Amino acid sequence: RVWCYACGKEVFLERNLGPHCPEGSRVLGRSTSLRLPPTGGCEDLGMETEEEEELRPRGLTGLKNIGNTCFMNAALQALSNCPPLTQFFVECGGLVRTDKKPALSKSYQKLVSDLWHKSRPSYVVPTSLFQGIKAVNPMFRGYSQQDSQEFLRCLMDQLHEELKEPLAEPLDNDQHSHAIAMDDDGPDDDSPSQSDNDFQSCESCGGGSSERVDREGQGGSGDGQAAPPPREESNEAEMLIPDGPDSSHSFGQTNREWQKEKNLINDLYRGSGAAGSGGDLDKDVDTAPIVSSQGTIKVQIQSRMAGSAVHMEGHCLTKMSSSPPKTNSVWPGMSSSHKKVSSFSSTKSQKKYRSVISDVFDGTIVSSVQCLTCDRVSVTLENFQDLSLPIPGKEDLAKLHSSSHQTSLIKAGSCGEAYAAQGWVAFVMEYIKRFVIWWWGPVVTLQDCLAAFFTRDELKGDNMYSCEKCKKLRNGVKFCKVQSVPEILCIHLKRFRHELMFSTKIGTHVSFPLEGLDLQPFLAKDSSAHTTSYDLLSVICHHGTASSGHYIAYCRNDLNNLWYEFDDQSVTEVSESCVQNAEAYVLFYKKSNEEALKERRRVTGLLGVTEPSLLQFYVSRQWLNKFKTFAEPGPISNDDFLCSHGGVPPAKAVFIDDLVVMLPQNAWDHLYSRYGGGPAVNHLYVCHTCQTEIEKLEKRRRTELDMFVRLNKAFQEEESPVIIYCISMQWFREWEGFVKGKGNDPPGPIDNSKIAINKNGHLTLRQGADSGQISEETWNFLHSIHGGGPLITVRPNVSHTNASHPELEASSQSKEKI
Incomplete structure (x- = not known):
């Protein structure tokens, strides 16, 4: 007897279903015609109507502890109850294709399919995924207790590496002409563009604005826990831009491209009072955009009195560098396309990448550091995958809630809105709250942790700021705000402190909301975020001390909106009060948007109307997954199954059914008018241009x-x-x-x-x-x-x-x- 784990059914071999043709053996010819996928229906939008969901919903499956692996089980349960990520692995399986070892994405896809299978098993054994994690990071080998949050970082980083795809960046006519103009006068150095949005945890805004803060105090509950190895850094080129009439013409278009960033700096500069009077940035300072190899944008602000030149690094230099000198010295037998590059100072032009991990968890923070000696302000835009928040103590809470500190916060353009006084009633309530805190001890909320993270910080003493203008360590001030919010916000509370000889755990209870976590007070003034309210999805909790303990997870089932406790193999329904009393370590919040639910119902109604349609439109299955799980799915994007020439890449033609859904014209018209994007696709064909390029590359x-x-x-x-x-x-x-x-x-x-x-x-x-x-x-x-x-x-x-x-x-x- 043979059992198929993929479909959960018994297979009868005597039926002679015919030989199976593996994907790798299917070769596409130039005359390959693509089989039309079926027309999309309500099931493609996840509108399930099963009556059995009311009795026992899917997803209530435990994970067996296979040797002190509660840290992994709790993290996997919390992650699997994030609908945008889980639905991707369940319904967009055609995109989970990788040749990179150990193929952790395949193991995770199999695990998610088992956890949410209709057969509803009581528990599964995550052996394959655990073996893959140990192959990726030796820290998780053995049977010692590890940190659940470090496991999450390692898992999501590896999933991103295996599933990432290059972003298409077509060069339009204006940009092309601008690049040619820059080539005439630019330097010989090429600077790498962002090769990959390497995700990082925002633990602090950093004294040096571009330096990543050490992960001190994160750790976990076990011994021998080390931070993941640092990511490889890319070199950054530099260029001096003279402040003269000639340069104003050459770099006019570049300045226009960065005007939005200058407006952002103006808002921060006025709010922080960096110049004392809060004047306009264009009148007091020079700005130059900098894009680092990690995908962060740094803007250096200097006084005009300091000099007539500013430094410009990074992304824009790829279009400003001069063309390599032409040469006829080509190795015999090689085509002219193999001509050598100009010099060893040139670096590889790298691409930008995205994945489902970046789509779901990626956000942006703008951080600012001001030197108190020369008044130079350095502003950095950096991506974050999770926020590592400190747990404020009694003195920190008093400082956060004090009226004087509220005033300084508001002047600094930080998060004073969260604590701003609102009349004599708030004044009386504040003193009553202080009395309660004095009598019962401090009550720490998640809003307090966010305020402590986003508040301004003085850089002095051992934490002085290394000013690039002064070329010395100087006293400074730093603060940061959120520029763009992620679809799912991952918050890590720093409960563990690791010293040289011992480790301690902060057992302070942090109260957190189940609904309505608002990030509006912490947004930058020019942020384009529309939805800032978040609802809780899951919580990872740790019971015990810094040296030993046990991890569990509380997760809200998306099918019945009830809370469950996942303790390895055991799954138990709990009340909301039980969740709120938990000692949270890692929290997952999802954007809340009622308008998105209404929009899905409208499209479902359109799909139910059987109108005769002369045209059928192909839409990315991955974008449809965003539409039904994201609060803000963004414009329609069909780039995941189209090449830059408008056809289907030959490598994806063999599984095109897994990538697209065919929608009727009325549904497409509604989605296109509501979200835009595209391009509109009525015909699928294998791109012959890409096929020719592949053949040339192979040759x-x-x-x-x-x-x-x-x-x-x-x-x-x-x-x-x-x-x-x-x-x-x-x-x-x-x-x-x-x-x-x-x-x-x-x-x-x-x-x-x-x-x-x-x-x-x-x-x-x-x-x-x-x-x-x-x-x-x-x-x-x-x-x-x-x-x-x-x-x-x-x-x-x-x-x-x-x-x-x-x-x-x-x-x-x-x-x-x-």
Whole structure:
């Protein structure tokens, strides 16, 4: 007997269903016609009418503890009760396709399907996902208690890496002409654009505005817990913009593009009183936009008296850099498209990525740091995946609630709205509240934690601000606000403090609302957020001490709106008061919008009307999932199944049914008029242009790989080479992944800067550098295609006396011929 775990049914092999054709074996020809998907109905919008849901809804399935894994079970239950994410894995399975090991997204999809299966199992065993997590992060190996919030970060980061897709950024005519104009006068440096919105936890706004604060005090309940390894940082280029009439013409369009950011700074600058008088920013300061490699936008504000030049880094430089010099030196046998890049200072032009994780959990915070010596203000826009909030003590609460502090908060443009006095009634109630706090102790609310996080902070003493203008540590002031709010807000309360010799846990009860958490007091003035009210979805709780304890989760079932306690295998219904009395550690809030519910009912009604339609429209299944689970789904986006040429990419044509839903014209007209976006698609076809590009790319891979193998084989047969060329293994691994088909993007110019060191004006190989050795012919071959440098050579047989200590030589300009 055979049981199918995917559909939960028994399979009878004697029925002879025919051979199964795996996806990888299906090859598309140029005449491939796509099978039409079925027309969408109410089930595509998740409008279920099962009567059995009233008796026992789906999702009440426990997780077996497989060895001190309550931290994982609680996190998975809390995450699986977030409808936008769960519905994606349940209904958009065609997008969960990855070749990246350990394929954690596949394991999570299988787990979510089991938890929400119609058979309603009592519990499941998350063995596959646990093995994948241990392969990703060795911290979770063994059987010691770990931190549930660190597990969440690791899981969501890996899901993002496996499911991310590049964002389409077409270059319109205006931008193209602007890029050409910048090429004429721009520098030779290329700066990497945002390669990936690497998500981070906003624990503080940072004294240095661009520096990420250490995760002190987060931790968990177990020993040996370490923060995840830091993400790789990309280099940032710099450029000086002269303050003159010529530059005003060249950079006029750039300034117009950043006018919105300058308006944002004006609001913050007036509110903070940074200049003393709160005047207009354009009159008092110069601004220059900066986009870092992490996707953050930094705007440096300087006084005009300080100088006539400002620094501009990052994103805009990719369009301002000069074109590489033309050359006819192409390796024999290679096409003209393989011409080398200008110099090793150029860096790989990287893409921006998005995934369901970024769509659901990504928000933006604008943080500002002012130097109290030179009045320079640095403003940073950075993405966050969760907010790590401090739990204020008694003195902190008194400061937050004091009238004097309220005034300073309002002047600072921070979150004083949350505590602003409202007449004599509020004055009397404030003193009554102080008496209760003095008698019974402080009552900490989640609003207090948010206010403590977003309040202004003085940077002095050991926490002084490193001013880029003063080039010294200075006293400063920092504050931050929310620029864009996420669909699901993840809040982490810092209950654990890890010192050098011991760890402690803050057991203070933090009261939190089940409905109506409002982020309006903490929004930036020019924020475009429309919905700022949140309702609670799930809570992760920890019982015990910093060294030992147990995790459970309280989750609200989205099908019947009742609360349940998930304690490993046990699932029990609880009251709302039980949830509110819980010792919260991690909370998940979802945007609340009644208008979105009404809009879904309207579309459901349109789908139920059988009107004759001459045209059928294809809509992204992923966007429809947003429509039925997001409070603000945003414009219609069909980019996940279309290429830049308007066709279906050949790689996605084999499973196009999983990517699109066919809607009647009346439903499309309503959605398009309400949300916009698009493009409108009435016909699906395989893109021949993409197919041709894929064939050219495959030919290039084979050519480079075959040539390298042949040259390297000849190098290995050489007994005593006169000269050996060094190459960075970091770059070589990227190139190897490209030629072997593991990545679609070429590696960019050769970058030997990390393996080189300057000694007495000469570049030599750094001791212990991660480098490889290749022949001169191999170097010439790779350099003719990719460019870069610097050139680093090793002469093993210069003289008999130097046989044991080879002389190292390098040249970044030209190579010495022997």
